[in-house]
Amino acid sequence: MLFSLEPKATRRELYDRDRELNELSGSVDRGDRIVVVYGIRRVGKTSLVRAFLSEARHPYVLVDVRQVYFTEGSVSANVLVRYVLDGFREFMGRRDRLWASLRDVLRGIDWVRVSPGGVEVRLSRRSRVDLTELFRAIDEWCEHNSTRFVIVLDEAQYMRFSNIRYDGVLAWAYDNLGRVTFIVTGSEVGVLRDFLRVEDPEAPLFGRYIKEIYVDRFNKDASLDFLRRGFAELGVAVGEGELVEVYEHLDGVVGWLTLYGYLRGVEGLSHKEALARVLNDGARLVLSELEALIKPSRARYLAILGAVAHGLNTWSEIRRYVEVRTGYIADSVFNRLLMNLIRYGYLGKAGDAYVIQDPMVARAVANVSIG
Ligand SMILES: Nc1ncnc2c1ncn2[C@@H]1O[C@H](COP(=O)(O)OP(=O)(O)OP(=O)(O)O)[C@@H](O)[C@H]1O
Ligand SMILES: [Mg+2]
Incomplete structure (x- = not known):
């Protein structure tokens, strides 16, 4: 079903995205060692990566780093290793012979x-979890x-909340492991760039x-076509004018289109109710991420966006x-806050004018209280 809410898992379930899928598999097959999948919240990153994994022949683990962070409170090496080992289980069930030999290596x-x-982490007093040791073992097994x-590493920007420098680990892996590819995704594009620091x-x-x-x-055509097909699949008749309104409010972000389609087509909400619910959820998501980012100067950041x-x-x-x-602000401070908002993708610049490109962000900050 096109409007199912969980991330899609195969190419067949995905609307469009053939180009991105081919690019991803081309890159991994060529042996690229680090691939970054960028895209704003709800745009379909996890679905893309899952669809790739489902058709690639490669063994893999997928760690949802955002979930690790919110469950564990940090992404320490111990925690990450535990999730990687847990991830082997999925693969263990599927490919017995291969798995048995990996187990021997571990x-x-x-x-x-x-x-x-x-497989589990077992720490004695003398042993220490060493990510590079684990990755090297995997690499040799691949050999x-x-x-x-x-x-x-899905939503890898959360790896910054750790006791170790993962950009160093990735660089080490890049230099030393010929048979491991890291796919890192990130919706907070600026934050992920800051974490990887490729240009520094x-x-x-x-x-x-x-x-x-x-x-x-x-784009508009694809969004409308996506909605029409989803509703046709459910046998629900909808007005063209309503779909255009949905596109204009949700701006082609497939996750929001999907949620709208689900609320209306499956749960039976009216057009207005469904759209209002999606806008509300979207604003909440934007704000929860924004809050984490702007904490030290919350009032000033919100005033700028407002x-x-x-x-x-x-x-x-x-x-x-x-x-x-919010009272007096020095030029240097003001400029720094402006720059951060641009870097993290909340603000853009068109000539001399500052703009908010994402309508979900615009809505969210227009109504939030600075207090
Ligand atoms: N190409 C697609 N065709 C149909 N549905 C899609 C497509 N891509 C994503 N979806 C749907 O959109 C929603 C969001 O997808 P997904 O979780 O993959 O996005 P994401 O970018 O990883 O989101 P988040 O930023 O929250 O991690 C899900 O309901 C998923 O089923
Ligand atoms: Mg995701």
């Missing part, structure tokens, strides 16, 4: 416990089996080739608005 690591039920292992000569990943795949919104959402677009107009709302 047995050689003294802090890993292999039992009939699975013997002429295969390539794919490690997916002082940073470990500097100068490495990283393949980037950008998952974009659907100014732009209300149509003030130039540097001096925005600055004046911020001072009226």
Whole structure:
């Protein structure tokens, strides 16, 4: 069903995305070592990666780093290793012979416990979890089996909440492991860029080739076609004018289109109710991520975004608005906050004017209280 809410898992279930899928599989088959899949919230990154994994021949693990962070409170090496080992289980059920040989390799690591039920971390006082040891073992196993292992770190920007520097680990893997590909995804594009620091000569990943795949919104034709097909599948008649309204509010973000379709087509909400619910959920999601980012200067950040959402677009107009709302602000501070919002994708620039490109963000910040 086109309007099913969980991430899609096969190419057949996906609307469109053939180009992105082919790009992803081409890149992994070529042996690229790090692939980054960028795209805003709900645009279909996880679905794309899952569809790729389902048709690729490669063994893999997929770690939902955002979920790890919210469940565990941090993404320490111990925690990450535990999730990687857990991820083997899925694969274990499917490919017995291969799995048995991987299990033998893992047995050689003294802090890993292999039992009939699975693999676990077992720490004694002397042993220490060492990610590089685990990745090297996987790489050697691939060498013997002429295969390539794919490690997916979904929403990898959450790896910054850790006691270790994962960009260093990735750089080490890039240099030393020929048969492991990391696919990292991120919806907070600026945050992920900051975490990887590919352009920073002082940073470990500097100068490495990283393949980037950008998952974009659907254009108007594709969005309308997607909605029509989804409703046709459910046998629900909808008005063309309503669909155009949905496109205009949700701006081609497939996750929101899907939610609208589900609420209306499956749950039976009216057009107006369904659209209102989606806009509400969207605003909540935007705000929860924004809150984490702007914590140290919440009022000022929100004042900047509020100014732009209300149509003030130039540097001096925005600055004046911020001072009226939150008091004196030095130029340097104001510029830094503006730059951060641009870097993290909440603000864009068109000529001299500052704009909010994402209508979901505009709605969310227009109504939030600065207090
Ligand atoms: N190409 C597609 N065709 C049909 N439905 C899709 C497509 N891509 C995504 N979806 C649907 O959109 C929703 C969001 O998809 P998904 O979870 O893959 O996006 P995401 O970018 O990973 O989201 P998040 O930022 O929350 O992690 C899901 O309901 C999924 O089924
Ligand atoms: Mg996702």
